[in-house]
Amino acid sequence: MAKKKNKKNKKDIEFVKTLKLLANDSDQLIAYLKGSQAILKSRLWEMVHAELDESSSEEIRQFLEDGDMLRKLHDEALEGANRYQSLLKELSWEMVLASFAAYLEAWYFNAKNDQQYESKRNNLIPVLQRVAVKKNQFPRKNWGSRQSIDSALDSIRDSLLNGEPIKAYSLFAAWDAVLEVEAIIKDFCYKGWEVSHASGLDIKPESLDAWKAWALTNHKFQIIDRFYREFPYIIYPEIVEDIQERMDNEVTVTQRIEALGGYIFIQEMLGVDEVEFEGVTVDLRETIDLIGRFDSCYKSNYLPFMERMKNEGLDYANSIVQTMQDQISQNMDACIRQGLNPIAYHKEIMGNVHHPCISVRTSDEMLEMMMQYDQIPPDAARRKACLTALELFAGPPHMGGVDNGQFMRTPKNNYIIIPRFFHGDVKTALLNRIVRKKGSEKGKGKAGNKPYSANMEHSLAQRFESQGYKAIASWDYKNGESQKGEVDVIAYKDGYLFIVEAKLTYFRTDVEAIYRHEQELEGAVGQLNRALEAIKANFNELRQSLMINEDLSDLQIVPLIVSNSPEFDFKKYSGIPKLSQFELQCLLDPGAFIFAKTQMSIYNEYCKLTLCGNQEEQRTAVEKLMQGDQFVLENKKKQEQYLAEAELIASQPERLIGAINSKYFWQELEENTDVVSGPIEQTFTMKNGDEIRYVV
Numbered sequence: 001m002a003k004k005k006n007k008k009n010k011k012d013i014e015f016v017k018t019l020k021l022l023a024n025d026s027d028q029l030i031a032y033l034k035g036s037q038a039i040l041k042s043r044l045w046e047m048v049h050a051e052l053d054e055s056s057s058e059e060i061r062q063f064l065e066d067g068d069m070l071r072k073l074h075d076e077a078l079e080g081a082n083r084y085q086s087l088l089k090e091l092s093w094e095m096v097l098a099s100f101a102a103y104l105e106a107w108y109f110n111a112k113n114d115q116q117y118e119s120k121r122n123n124l125i126p127v128l129q130r131v132a133v134k135k136n137q138f139p140r141k142n143w144g145s146r147q148s149i150d151s152a153l154d155s156i157r158d159s160l161l162n163g164e165p166i167k168a169y170s171l172f173a174a175w176d177a178v179l180e181v182e183a184i185i186k187d188f189c190y191k192g193w194e195v196s197h198a199s200g201l202d203i204k205p206e207s208l209d210a211w212k213a214w215a216l217t218n219h220k221f222q223i224i225d226r227f228y229r230e231f232p233y234i235i236y237p238e239i240v241e242d243i244q245e246r247m248d249n250e251v252t253v254t255q256r257i258e259a260l261g262g263y264i265f266i267q268e269m270l271g272v273d274e275v276e277f278e279g280v281t282v283d284l285r286e287t288i289d290l291i292g293r294f295d296s297c298y299k300s301n302y303l304p305f306m307e308r309m310k311n312e313g314l315d316y317a318n319s320i321v322q323t324m325q326d327q328i329s330q331n332m333d334a335c336i337r338q339g340l341n342p343i344a345y346h347k348e349i350m351g352n353v354h355h356p357c358i359s360v361r362t363s364d365e366m367l368e369m370m371m372q373y374d375q376i377p378p379d380a381a382r383r384k385a386c387l388t389a390l391e392l393f394a395g396p397p398h399m400g401g402v403d404n405g406q407f408m409r410t411p412k413n414n415y416i417i418i419p420r421f422f423h424g425d426v427k428t429a430l431l432n433r434i435v436r437k438k439g440s441e442k443g444k445g446k447a448g449n450k451p452y453s454a455n456m457e458h459s460l461a462q463r464f465e466s467q468g469y470k471a472i473a474s475w476d477y478k479n480g481e482s483q484k485g486e487v488d489v490i491a492y493k494d495g496y497l498f499i500v501e502a503k504l505t506y507f508r509t510d511v512e513a514i515y516r517h518e519q520e521l522e523g524a525v526g527q528l529n530r531a532l533e534a535i536k537a538n539f540n541e542l543r544q545s546l547m548i549n550e551d552l553s554d555l556q557i558v559p560l561i562v563s564n565s566p567e568f569d570f571k572k573y574s575g576i577p578k579l580s581q582f583e584l585q586c587l588l589d590p591g592a593f594i595f596a597k598t599q600m601s602i603y604n605e606y607c608k609l610t611l612c613g614n615q616e617e618q619r620t621a622v623e624k625l626m627q628g629d630q631f632v633l634e635n636k637k638k639q640e641q642y643l644a645e646a647e648l649i650a651s652q653p654e655r656l657i658g659a660i661n662s663k664y665f666w667q668e669l670e671e672n673t674d675v676v677s678g679p680i681e682q683t684f685t686m687k688n689g690d691e692i693r694y695v696v
Contacts, residue, residue, distance in 0.1 A: 015044060019051045026059040034189035035515065039067045040074065040182065066195040070185050077181045081130075081174040088131065089138045091168060093397075096135060097408075097416060098152035099168035100128050101358035102160070104420040106169075106316040108306065123179050125421060130175045132397040146360040146414070153358065160316065183511075190515040213570045219603070219669050220566040224582050225425060226599040227592075228261040228268075234595060236260060251300035252293075259289040262427030266434075269507075269564050269581065271455025275434055280388040284430065287389035291406055291426050293369065298419035302357070361415045363387055390415065392433050428507050431564070435506055453504040456581065457488045460500060460562065463588040464491035467650045469498075470546040477534035487531040492546040496556045496653035499535070501527050502581070503563035514567050521561055525574045528559045558657055560584070569666070583665050587656060590646035593665070597642050600668045 015036070022029040038044040045067065052060055091099075104124060111117035159166055187193040191214060196202040232240050240257055247253045263285035267273065274283050361369070367383055393406035394415065406429065408416040435449065454474055461473035471491040478484050489500035501524040505517055535542060539552050548555070559576045566580040586592045649655045649664070659665060 012043070012047065016047055016051060019048070023051075023055075026057045030059060030063050033063065033067075037185075037189060037512075039070055039185055039189065045071060066188070069195065070181070070188060074178070074181045074185065077174075077178040081171075081178050084171040084174055085134070087167060087171055088135055091135075091171075092148070092152070093135065094148045094152040095155070096131060096168060097397075097418070098149065098156050098358055099166055100131075100172065101153075101418045101420075102156050102166060102316070103169060103172050104418065105306065105357055108420065109310055109314070109316045121420070123176065123183060126179055127172050127175045128397070128421070130179065131171065135397075145412075149358065149360050149416075186511045190511045216570065216666070216670060217566055217568075220569070220580070220666065223596065223599055223603055223669065224265075224566070224580075225428075226603060227582075227596050228265040228427065229258050230261070230599065231264055231595070232257050232260040234591075235264070249296075249300055252296050255292045255296035255299070256289065259292045259426075260285070262288040262292075262430070265427045266431060268459070268585065269431055269456070270434065270452045270504075271459050272452065277388055277392055280385055282385055282389045282392065286386070287392060288426055288430060290386060290389055291393055291430075294406070294417060295419070295426070302419065357420075358416070358418045361417065363413055363415070366390060366415055392430065432506050435504060449504060453488075453502065456504055456564075457500075457502050460489045460502060460581070460584065461491065463585055464489070464493075464498070467493075467588055469493040470548075472542075472545060475542075477531075477538050485527075485530055485534060487534065490535075490542070490546070492548055493653050495550055495554065496558060496657070497535075497548070498558045498560060498653075499528060499531050500560045500562055501531070503561065505563045505565050505567075507565050517563070517565070518568055521563065521568060521578055522573055524561045525576060528561070528576060532557065532559070556653075558653075560660070569663075577660050579660060587659055587665060588650050590643060590650050593646040593650070594639050594642045596665075597668065598639065600666075601638060604668065 018032060019029070022032055033039075033048060036044065038048050048067075049064065052064060055061060088096075104121070107120060107124060108117050111120060156166060158164075184193075188195060193204055196204070239260060243256045243260075244253055247256060266284050266288070272284065274281050276282075367386060390407065391409075394409040395407075396410070397408045397416075406417075406421075406426070408418075410416060434452070457473040461471040464471040469491040470493065471489065472487075473489050475487045475490055476484070477487065487499060488502040489498070491498040491500070503520055503524060505520065506513060535557075536552060542548070561573060561576055561578040562581055562584055563578070564581050566582065569579055569583070571578055582596075586596050649659045663670065
């Protein structure tokens with residue numbers, strides 16, 4: 001305890017020292033305070049006021065005023081959530097989980113469209129995490145059984161049918177309010193959103209360009225997702241054909257093909273087919289496929305029912321009533337013939353229809369579901385590998401880590417599944433789980449991820465080599481007696497020398513993690529500068545390895561920063577361009593370039609269509625678009641144009657540099673950002689009636 005206290009005191013001293021050091025530089029001081037999240041930490045905020053209250057800087061005074069306002073909102077929201085501690089103590093874990101599953105579905109029905117729901121869902125899942133952390137403060141006798149979960153679901157359904165309020169909804173809403181305010185504060189700290197007190201309280205980007213940068217990044221993620229979902233049709237047509245022939249369920253066919261695309265994505269990003277996790281070798285293609293199977297069950301059975309109910313204008317509670325009426329009217333004769341009690345029959349029907357909103361499975365049941373497509377029973381080693389694959393996605397709720405998993409794992413070795421709790425993108429979730437292993441294995445620290453970063457470097461080097469470049473990956477150097485280092489990728493062709501600093505990063509994380517990621521990118525500038533010095537000192541060796549014809553002074557040296565994620569592709573660091581691994585790979589591969597451009601065209605048209613109409617109308621419009629002669633003809637013309645350009649970019653260094661600097665690859669997406677989307681203003685009302693308007 002004393003050690004922890006001393007550590008905290010040291011951090012406080014360092015914090016105050018930094019405030020004093022930056023006192024005369026308002027911009028740097030404010031950037032430091034935002035990065036430290038001092039607004040959310042009472043102790044730090046008191047220190048900030050103690051040091052800066054007498055500041056003559058108008059910017060500092062404005063920052064303190066904005067911070068005080070945001071802190072007040074957060075304190076009010078937190079106070080409101082903490083009022084429900086007695087209710088949380090009263091509720092069983094089973095009732096919390098059953099209520100949360102229903103809460104997600106209720107939100108789905110309340111959302112205007114799927115885009116709005118998905119936007120909200122990212123904030124709903126951490127609600128369960130916060131509640132889980134708070135719930136863990138109370139002694140827990142046991143985790144119960146499947147019967148207790150079913151009993152909790154029955155209770156929730158009965159309350160909805162009778163028009164009674166669900167107790168836990170107020171608890172979730174209170175913590176949702178806390179997370180809404182914290183999300184707003186993070187936008188203020190990390191995105192540079194401004195606070196306006198002109199009329200009410202507005203948190204919004206300082207300019208439309210600032211918003212566009214974040215919106216465009218989101219669109220890039222969508223393109224990367226589309227690219228890998230559709231890519232199996234191009235490179236593995238035989239496997240796709242086999243899946244289509246063997247599977248009669250359309251949703252299952254789609255899921256299996258998307259799982260194959262997810263496997264290609266992991267291969268491209270990390271260069272591996274399998275990973276070691278908890279001492280077991282896990283096949284990544286099978287892992288993505290296994291997780292996807294649970295998702296496909298939900299999509300093929302439960303989701304269509306929910307969509308139909310919503311399109312008919314029903315809310316969640318009324319959809320249950322409607323389902324019962326439909327089923328009873330269709331099956332009443334059978335019910336009478338079998339002599340069934342109508343009430344019991346109602347419950348049976350409701351159990352079949354609504355239980356998918358949450359379910360509990362033992363390890364053996366999970367294995368049985370996973371193996372249903374296999375021709376032979378699995379051996380012990382494969383069973384263990386499959387269960388370990390599940391563990392890559394599992395998080396125990398009492399640890400507060402449920403937002404990182406597809407499933408929750410109880411101490412009784414049961415898996416709890418809430419379908420709408422699923423990560424929207426299995427392949428991304430898996431990549432992030434693998435990258436998060438950095439430092440999680442004892443004694444390995446960051447070196448635990450070295451094989452993956454080395455694979456990324458070799459993959460990039462091979463892309464350069466495919467276009468006639470001479471390339472080296474992971475080039476070790478030594479400057480003088482002590483300075484050692486490594487240059488990730490060096491590629492040479494026709495008088496141009498590319499130096500690449502490759503960053504293995506998370507993919508699509510929250511706004512705070514994105515901000516921290518930028519600090520890594522800023523650090524890459526120093527690494528590239530050291531790499532350049534090393535090349536100068538060891539040029540003769542490098543010259544021989546790459547068969548360079550020119551002297552060093554005659555070379556055009558091109559430094560690049562490359563990461564897995566497209567975050568911050570719109571920026572340069574000390575004049576050095578930053579781009580994603582996906583973009584660079586497409587620029588060096590004409591086939592991939594054309595396919596990605598095609599996906600951009602389809603995506604732009606799809607986004608225009610999805611701005612209006614319900615989901616069924618949107619699907620019909622998109623299908624007509626894809627099959628329309630005009631779209632096919634225009635797309636064919638674009639492909640011919642792109643092919644000629646793509647071959648020049650891939651093979652000629654000066655054209656590659658021009659494409660990177662002009663953002664040519666994403667140009668079509670950038671030009672359509674205004675068309676496919678725009679800033680959405682949302683209003684959030686506090687308990688006291690105060691309204692906050694903010695932009696997403």
